[in-house]
Amino acid sequence: MKPAENLAKESIKNLKPCIHGGEVLDAAGKTGLRREEILDFSSSVNPLGPSKKAIDAAKKAFSQIAAYPDSNSNELRQAIASHFKGITKDNIIVGNGSTELMYLFADAFMVKGDTAVIGAPTFGEYESAIKKSGEIPKFVKLNNNFNVDPSAFIREMSGAKIVFLCNPNNPTSMLIPAETLTEIIETALKQNIFVFLDEDFLEFVENEKALSMINKIEKYPNLFILRSFTKIFGLTGLRIGYGIASEEIINVLLCAKIPWNVNCIAQAAAVAALKDERHLQITRELIKKEKEQLLSELSKIDSFNIFPSDANFFFINIRKSGFTATELTSKLLNEGILIRDCSSFRGVDQYFIRVAVKTRVENERLIEVLKRTVKD
Ligand SMILES: Cc1ncc(COP(=O)(O)O)c(C=O)c1O
Incomplete structure (x- = not known):
């Protein structure tokens, strides 16, 4: 039998799995933390969970x-x-x-x-x-x-x-x-x-x-x-x-x-x-309020350039912080915070991150760790 790889269609042979946010188990494995100990800002889903x-x-x-x-x-x-x-x-x-x-x-x-x-x-x-x-x-x-x-x-x-x-x-x-x-x-x-x-x-x-x-x-x-x-x-x-x-x-x-x-x-x-409908309405109200608050706190980090955001997450250029996205992601992960390192996106260099809007307590924890890690 030939190696299975040689028998695959050409289009499949050259495929590479896409990188995504939300890899909490993987992050837990890397840090030795338990899954529940990681706050996931890398996946932009409803912070309240389902109805x-x-x-x-x-x-x-x-x-x-x-x-x-x-x-x-x-x-x-x-x-x-x-x-x-x-x-x-x-x-x-x-x-x-x-x-x-x-x-x-x-x-x-x-x-x-x-x-x-x-x-x-x-x-x-x-x-x-x-x-x-x-x-x-x-x-x-x-x-x-x-x-x-x-x-x-x-x-x-x-x-x-x-x-x-x-x-x-x-x-x-x-x-x-x-x-x-x-x-x-x-x-x-x-x-x-x-x-x-x-x-x-x-x-x-x-x-x-x-x-x-x-x-x-x-x-x-x-x-x-x-x-x-x-x-x-x-x-x-x-x-x-x-x-x-x-x-x-x-x-x-x-x-x-x-x-x-x-x-x-x-x-x-x-x-x-x-x-x-009520769960959707509560979610929208929460995101509106917390997005404003999170933006106001993120904006205090001078080395962050935050792009205008229409959805429930922020896209940020961190070039001036002195960290690459991979370095900052790794530093935050050691503190149990998972953010999206955007360097795997086509058309983006190594200085962009993405963070989701979550609940007040979770966002405050993100800000606290960010302010400690990124010294302007
Ligand atoms: C823009 C966009 N479309 C689609 C998806 C995939 O969504 P689903 O979980 O429905 O497959 C994602 C997941 O991150 C996404 O960001």
Whole structure:
């Protein structure tokens, strides 16, 4: 038998796993601390965790684990349609985390010789999904302020199959201006290019409803919108997300996905989480208040250059502190604080970090350790 590596498809051989935040177990292993002793600012999810109603629904769904789950998550698709209005269950596909849908979309639509356009920096799995499909990503660097330059995108996307956009973007926490988004989508439509628009963090942005493109899927049949139960809903470990698009796109994806891709516990928890408007409201109020407070404290660290933030996390240039992101991350980890070292992001040098907004007590601990470690 030849080594398995030699027998793998070319596209798989060259794949490298993407680096992510939230690797708390790994961090615990490195420091000798227990998992519970680490405060995770590297993963930007709801600091309150999921709704209690979602947890209760998950517990109740344990009674169903002897049977297969609903392969197409119909009850949840109906619940999502009711939540947004103006769309039906046939406009929705549910995935094992929204990440599954990036891979599914690339796999279903990229054919030999296709390219896909991706911003830099942005979430790393778009690149991996394209490479896994066997095709080629093309990168468009964001401008010096980390904004999307519409003319660069429009120039580079000519002849591409898909454009990936993230709104607000990870790791920068910045929204794409509505006019820029519309210009890119309309140009893409004229050129038969899909726009894969990741709105996973939009629920943390004030005015989410007005900023979302969900109600534009009829106008733009080239548009696929990604959402997740990982972020504001806090169902992070259950792995569940969804996509919204024209029935035509959804039908292709429903045929292409594996059966039973989402387990019965995740489906039940997501249905209950959507109904708990109060938990979402409490979360939004907390993030608004704590984000202001955290920003005011972070701003007192003179050597930090904090970028304007639209989502529930901050993107910070720490060059003037004298630390690289890797050095600072390691120093903080010794004190039980995990932040995101952004040097693994394409288009970012070794001096950028990302920190999530958490609860007051947790944010205060971050600030206390940062002020002690970074002496201006
Ligand atoms: C912008 C963005 N999209 C998607 C994901 C993946 O989310 P999920 O947990 O739904 O797979 C992440 C995770 O960090 C992300 O930052």
